[in-house]
Amino acid sequence: MSSPSNGPALPARTYPKRPAAVYFYATCLVDLFVPEAGMDAITLLEREGIRVIFPEGQSCCGQPAFSSGFPDEARKVAASQLDLFPEDYPIVVPSGSCAGMIRWHWEKIFADDPTLHARAAAVAARTFELAEFLLHVVGFQRRDEGEPIAVTLHTSCSARREMGTHLVGRELLARLGNVTLAHHDHESECCGFGGSFSLKHPDISTAMVSDKVAALKATGAREVVTADCGCLLNITKRAEKEDLDAGRAQPSLPGEHLATFLLRRTGGQVAERS
Amino acid sequence: MSAQPNIRGGDTRPIAFVSAQALRERMHEAVNDPHLRTSFRGAMDFLMAKRAAQFPDESELASLRTQSEGIRQYSLSKLPELLEQLEANLTRNGVQVHWAADPDEANAIMLGIARRHSAKTIVKGKSMVSEEIEFNHAMEAAGVEALESDMGEYIVQLAGEKPSHIIMPAIHKTKEQIARLFADKVPGVDYTDNVDALIQIGRQVLREKFEHADIGLSGVNFAVAETGTLCLVENEGNGRMCTTVPRVHMAITGIEKVVEKLEHVAPLFSILTRSATGQAVTTYFNMISGPRKPDEKDGPEEVHLILLDNGRSQAYADEQLRKTLQCIRCGACMNHCPVYTRIGGHAYGTTYPGPIGKIVSPHMMGLAQTHLLPTVSTLCGACGEVCPVKIPIPELLVRLRGEAQSAPHANPAMVGQGAGYSALASFVWRTWARIYARPANYRLFSWLASRFRMFAPSRQSGWTAARTPLKPAPRRLRDRVRDRR
Amino acid sequence: MSSRDRILARLRTSRPAQPLPLPELDAHYAPRARNESTPERVARFRTGIENFHAEVHLAGEGDWPAVLARLCAEKGVGSLMYGADTVAGRKLDPAAFAGTVLRPWAGSIEDIKADLFHRTDAGFTQTLGAIAETGTLILWPSEAEPRTLSLVPPIHFALLDARNIHATFYDAIRAGHWADGLPTNALLITGPSKTADIQQTLAYGAHGPKELIVIVINAEGAVQ
Numbered sequence: 014m015s016s017p018s019n020g021p022a023l024p025a026r027t028y029p030k031r032p033a034a035v036y037f038y039a040t041c042l043v044d045l046f047v048p049e050a051g052m053d054a055i056t057l058l059e060r061e062g063i064r065v066i067f068p069e070g071q072s073c074c075g076q077p078a079f080s081s082g083f084p085d086e087a088r089k090v091a092a093s094q095l096d097l098f099p100e101d102y103p104i105v106v107p108s109g110s111c112a113g114m115i116r117w118h119w120e121k122i123f124a125d126d127p128t129l130h131a132r133a134a135a136v137a138a139r140t141f142e143l144a145e146f147l148l149h150v151v152g153f154q155r156r157d158e159g160e161p162i163a164v165t166l167h168t169s170c171s172a173r174r175e176m177g178t179h180l181v182g183r184e185l186l187a188r189l190g191n192v193t194l195a196h197h198d199h200e201s202e203c204c205g206f207g208g209s210f211s212l213k214h215p216d217i218s219t220a221m222v223s224d225k226v227a228a229l230k231a232t233g234a235r236e237v238v239t240a241d242c243g244c245l246l247n248i249t250k251r252a253e254k255e256d257l258d259a260g261r262a263q264p265s266l267p268g269e270h271l272a273t274f275l276l277r278r279t280g281g282q283v284a285e286r287s
Numbered sequence: 288m289s290a291q292p293n294i295r296g297g298d299t300r301p302i303a304f305v306s307a308q309a310l311r312e313r314m315h316e317a318v319n320d321p322h323l324r325t326s327f328r329g330a331m332d333f334l335m336a337k338r339a340a341q342f343p344d345e346s347e348l349a350s351l352r353t354q355s356e357g358i359r360q361y362s363l364s365k366l367p368e369l370l371e372q373l374e375a376n377l378t379r380n381g382v383q384v385h386w387a388a389d390p391d392e393a394n395a396i397m398l399g400i401a402r403r404h405s406a407k408t409i410v411k412g413k414s415m416v417s418e419e420i421e422f423n424h425a426m427e428a429a430g431v432e433a434l435e436s437d438m439g440e441y442i443v444q445l446a447g448e449k450p451s452h453i454i455m456p457a458i459h460k461t462k463e464q465i466a467r468l469f470a471d472k473v474p475g476v477d478y479t480d481n482v483d484a485l486i487q488i489g490r491q492v493l494r495e496k497f498e499h500a501d502i503g504l505s506g507v508n509f510a511v512a513e514t515g516t517l518c519l520v521e522n523e524g525n526g527r528m529c530t531t532v533p534r535v536h537m538a539i540t541g542i543e544k545v546v547e548k549l550e551h552v553a554p555l556f557s558i559l560t561r562s563a564t565g566q567a568v569t570t571y572f573n574m575i576s577g578p579r580k581p582d583e584k585d586g587p588e589e590v591h592l593i594l595l596d597n598g599r600s601q602a603y604a605d606e607q608l609r610k611t612l613q614c615i616r617c618g619a620c621m622n623h624c625p626v627y628t629r630i631g632g633h634a635y636g637t638t639y640p641g642p643i644g645k646i647v648s649p650h651m652m653g654l655a656q657t658h659l660l661p662t663v664s665t666l667c668g669a670c671g672e673v674c675p676v677k678i679p680i681p682e683l684l685v686r687l688r689g690e691a692q693s694a695p696h697a698n699p700a701m702v703g704q705g706a707g708y709s710a711l712a713s714f715v716w717r718t719w720a721r722i723y724a725r726p727a728n729y730r731l732f733s734w735l736a737s738r739f740r741m742f743a744p745s746r747q748s749g750w751t752a753a754r755t756p757l758k759p760a761p762r763r764l765r766d767r768v769r770d771r772r
Numbered sequence: 773m774s775s776r777d778r779i780l781a782r783l784r785t786s787r788p789a790q791p792l793p794l795p796e797l798d799a800h801y802a803p804r805a806r807n808e809s810t811p812e813r814v815a816r817f818r819t820g821i822e823n824f825h826a827e828v829h830l831a832g833e834g835d836w837p838a839v840l841a842r843l844c845a846e847k848g849v850g851s852l853m854y855g856a857d858t859v860a861g862r863k864l865d866p867a868a869f870a871g872t873v874l875r876p877w878a879g880s881i882e883d884i885k886a887d888l889f890h891r892t893d894a895g896f897t898q899t900l901g902a903i904a905e906t907g908t909l910i911l912w913p914s915e916a917e918p919r920t921l922s923l924v925p926p927i928h929f930a931l932l933d934a935r936n937i938h939a940t941f942y943d944a945i946r947a948g949h950w951a952d953g954l955p956t957n958a959l960l961i962t963g964p965s966k967t968a969d970i971q972q973t974l975a976y977g978a979h980g981p982k983e984l985i986v987i988v989i990n991a992e993g994a995v996q
């Protein structure tokens with residue numbers, strides 16, 4: 014199946030019944046930079062009675078090389094990941110862009126190799142972005158124990174356009190009784206991260222992330238929630254820089270991963286920040 | 288003369304002057320121009336809202352896009368046959384068909400026609416292909432006046448600039464700037480920034496030209512093979528003027544614009560105007576099937592069609608790159624592009640700016656000049672999401688990045704393959720793959736990274752220009768997972 | 773080898789072995805077909821074209837020339853050019869037009885260019901039909917009714933028979949078997965000429981007519 018990134022009408026996905034166990038594919042960014050988001054996602058799933066398997070051999074889905082125009086390197090890395098999921102459990106990924114890579118692009122990079130292609134396709138079929146898994150498979154429904162709060166939500170472009178999950182994040186937040194969602198201006202617009210784009214074209218990337226941060230702040234929301242760590246780092250590190258430059262001690266736009274937010278609001282024990 | 292062209296005006300030099308290095312500088316200059324930023328943002332917001340209002344029914348849009356993609360792909364799958372059928376039917380209808388491999392050949396053909404008619408003035412309807420071949424330059428050099436008559440194009444030509452958008456050429460200009468321009472450049476005109484008054488000035492000047500021009504030039508939106516018909520989409524009526532009043536009409540188009548059946552233009556026309564400017568339909572849809580017949584009282588006595596390749600057959604040769612040719616030039620991809628919105632159309636230094644420009648220009652100009660273009664994208668997918676013919680633009684950008692950066696090899700799919708090759712970048716990615724494809728290597732590498740996190744540089748290339756530095760966490764997720772068990 | 777042959781040869785070597793299947797356009801249009809009466813269709817056409825700044829007047833088969841004459845008088849049309857050798861043209865009686873000089877098109881455009889551009893206030897044409905979906909007129913100009921009549925004069929009067937309004941452009945092409953033979957120039961016209969090229973501000977009367985006035989006949993039942 015070809016990637017749906019070229020159309021708003023994503024094929025409707027059929028979701029499995031709640032499984033006994035899942036594989037948790039954390040992604041390289043979470044492993045190294047935002048491990049607490051990974052911990053919180055695992056806790057959320059375990060709290061629902063699902064066993065979480067963390068394959069030790071996991072490194073990266075290959076997306077950074079793939080989107081930079083180095084498909085051979087992406088293929089090597091992706092190939093090394095195909096063996097990590099021997100049982101027929103769903104694979105849960107706490108990031109839209111990595112989930113999108115596995116779900117749509119792995120098949121493409123293995124197009125020339127029927128064996129690998131078939132295995133990639135099988136993996137792709139049971140790969141889910143965390144938020145969609147929580148909503149559609151787990152049926153996440155917990156009592157909101159937090160104070161009333163307004164938050165704003167940023168959905169990554171891959172979650173929106175490859176995984177079709179932008180309504181999923183909204184729906185999960187709507188299930189929290191005391192949370193109001195403040196929509197921001199140009200909500201569907203990219204935050205300007207784009208992986209190597211932010212390094213290669215810093216001027217334009219800066220313009221985009223500044224606009225995004227301004228729009229998020231303008232909602233007056235206390236914090237920004239997102240289900241993608243790339244966007245999370247881009248947005249919060251930009252906001253931090255603005256605070257630093259303005260000499261503000263209090264963060265003007267704190268942010269956290271959706272998993273952390275959901276866990277904290279519903280009485281779970283969130284992992285220690287790093 | 289400075290090597291750095293001024294992107295905001297006065298730059299009439301051919302596009303071939305913009306090198307990859309100059310592109311960086313142009314983008315830098317554009318993104319830091321607050322006036323440009325606000326005006327493009329406002330204009331694109333307006334166009335996005337208008338498009339959205341045209342598609343209240345998601346399922347109708349989805350169906351129409353599927354049809355439109357299907358028609359374009361079907362047409363391309365028979366392209367050589369359809370071009371021959373088009374040529375045969377046009378010839379039968381009395382239209383003279385010419386083929387041009389590149390801009391020089393196209394200009395030579397049209398100059399030849401102009402010379403044969405001792406033409407002094409050519410009045411032009413909107414044609415991006417004529418921009419692509421630098422037609423105005425070529426005619427000027429040969430002493431023939433080529434005058435733009437689309438209001439936006441006229442304004443841009445008067446200012447000595449180039450279009451900054453394929454549908455709305457003068458979108459970068461405010462009415463005050465246009466008022467000043469008219470007052471300065473049009474004889475006998477006083478300053479007015481009343482838009483109606485400005486349009487009436489343009490109308491006066493150009494009507495005179497339509498009446499007396501020797502030749503009219505136009506582009507083509509769709510060429511219908513089964514009937515031998517050239518279709519033109521427009522609002523102003525200048526396209527009809529150019530193709531009706533002068534004795535000679537020259538139309539120029541890329542070889543990809545052909546469709547087989549007349550009925551195929553119905554869905555394409557509908558989705559084109561709705562995607563482009565958010566109009567249900569344009570004022571005119573002009574279907575031309577030949578020159579004036581002996582008993583007819585108006586219309587050109589001669590009609591010529593120039594079919595231009597200019598890199599299109601290169602795109603055609605590759606199954607994936609061929610999708611580039613599905614384009615119907617609606618401009619929706621640029622209207623929705625967060626990069627285009629911030630740098631405007633001139634910064635790209637190509638005839639076609641925005642997402643479509645990034646995927647089509649490398650075929651027209653070669654990767655040596657354009658290898659940086661495909662990198663100027665976050666791959667956010669907003670373009671592909673709105674493209675009426677479902678061109679997977681992000682996928683093509685990724686492919687072009689690969690073509691540009693891979694080591695030069697024999698039998699490349701594209702001219703200039705490997706032009707963006709860097710030994711260092713290739714080494715970095717090879718090393719990356721060596722680390723990430725071996726669990727043991729990755730574990731060691733990520734352990735070292737988190738262990739020595741304090742050595743994370745405080746200045747990290749472009750990242751820290753606007754953000755606080757990235758620092759690995761003291762303990763990786765895998766360490767924390769292991770501890771908990 | 774000519775460029776033509778080189779281009780075609782290159783395309784031929786790389787084209788797919790089998791063309792893709794012909795797209796099924798009916799799959800899009802058939803489920804969206806409306807079963808509407810003529811008055812409903814007229815209403816939809818009218819809303820469409822009025823949105824594009826055109827004026828619509830209903831008239832009877834017999835009295836439309838009078839309506840045209842009245843509109844000419846109201847708009848101060850001093851001279852109206854038209855094709856005399858057409859079904860509609862034959863019904864126009866100069867005596868019925870008080871302040872308007874009726875000028876039948878005579879000769880070829882080269883003979884009357886200056887008149888057409890500078891001394892004609894309005895052009896009158898028939899239409900082949902219309903499209904309800906978008907509020908669009910269909911014109912097939914002919915030797916009796918040249919193309920510039922609907923383009924050069926500042927006002928364009930068009931006569932439309934409501935029975936010839938099709939639901940969509942696609943329907944018009946199919947029902948009229950257009951693919952079997954098109955005139956030199958076929959036109960769809962939706963409103964007077966316009967532009968939004970200056971700061972996205974809509975202005976009418978760019979290069980073509982500033983006003984488009986449609987007289988619809990046989991629209992029995994449609995609301996005047």
Ligand code: SF4
Pocket residue numbers: 613614615616617618619620621642643670673674675676677678
């Ligand atoms: S690529 Fe698609 S959206 Fe862009 S101009 Fe072409 S048809 Fe329109």
